[in-house]
Amino acid sequence: MSRMQLNIKLDRDEEKQLLEAVKAGAEKENISLKEFVLNALKNHLAAQTNTQPVSPKSFATKIELDEVKRRIIDFEIGLMGELRKNKKEIEEQIAVLAQAIAAIESRLDDLNPPSNF
Numbered sequence: 001m002s003r004m005q006l007n008i009k010l011d012r013d014e015e016k017q018l019l020e021a022v023k024a025g026a027e028k029e030n031i032s033l034k035e036f037v038l039n040a041l042k043n044h045l046a047a048q049t050n051t052q053p054v055s056p057k058s059f060a061t062k063i064e065l066d067e068v069k070r071r072i073i074d075f076e077i078g079l080m081g082e083l084r085k086n087k088k089e090i091e092e093q094i095a096v097l098a099q100a101i102a103a104i105e106s107r108l109d110d111l112n113p114p115s116n117f
Helices: 013-029 033-050 062-111
Strands: none
Touching: 013 033
């Protein structure tokens, strides 16, 4: 039986933090790092086979994600512009209604002057 070896370089901080979490998990379970990693891999593979998706997963590329982000930002900007426009229109309508109410009150005062006893 030939011996197989798996070497993984951990360069990024997230990867180094993951390694520290794996070491802590192995210590907690009082097993070797090798056993912990192999168990995690087995559990992950078993979970994958039990929960196979109906349709294959599609992963977006960085370019596609950047495009989606750009579209979301454009949509937000457009939406904020529409909200500002609607707010301005509503404020104008309120001002017109306030003028109309003031005119009606003035007419009512002219038609029914206050009576002094």
